[in-house]
Amino acid sequence: MSVWGEAIRALLKERAMTRLELARRAGVSRSTVLHLLRGGHSSTDTLERVARALEVDIVELFSAPPDLGLRRDRLVGALLRELSESIALAVREDVEARRRRELTRHRGDRRLPFDGEGIKG
Structure with a gap:
């Protein structure tokens, strides 16, 4: 061809x-x-x-x-996957940081169920 x-x-x-x-x-x-x-x-x-x-x-x-169109589609797909993974990681890190802040803030206000007491080794 x-x-x-x-x-x-x-x-x-x-x-x-x-x-x-x-x-x-x-x-x-x-x-x-x-x-x-x-x-x-x-x-x-x-x-x-x-x-x-x-x-x-x-x-x-x-x-x-x-395969001009196919290459572009693959590239766009790869970029979208990478962006999606980056966003998911950033969201997970943000959620974990918020949880840690909440635990730290509430630790003085009340006893937490997992503050080391009640764990038997």
């Missing part, structure tokens, strides 16, 4: 666009789109029309990685 075939496939997926829709927007036949997706050669004019229909510069058809 050609570089542009992989790029077009990735861009179609990223935009949730069908091959038929691309053909209509580019003003080319469905068979031309299939030919490009399979790595077939085409004129610069056809590639420019396809690039315009995909709303990208023609250069992106020669350089876009085939």
Whole structure:
């Protein structure tokens, strides 16, 4: 498969666009789109029309990685997981700090059930 075939496939997926829709927007036949997706050669004019229909510069058809959308999705997912873990850790630390402050504040006011008494070894 050609570089542009992989790029077009990735861009179609990223935009949730069908091959038929691309053909209509580019003003080319469905068979031309299939030919490009399979790595077939085409004129610069056809590639420019396809690039315009995909709303990208023609250069992106020669350089876009085939899994552009998937890489971005994985990166966003990883960042969200990391952020979620950081927030969860910060919340746990905050809750523990509040509990310690509450215990310290109330220790003088009343006896706590776990202040060392009643524990038998």
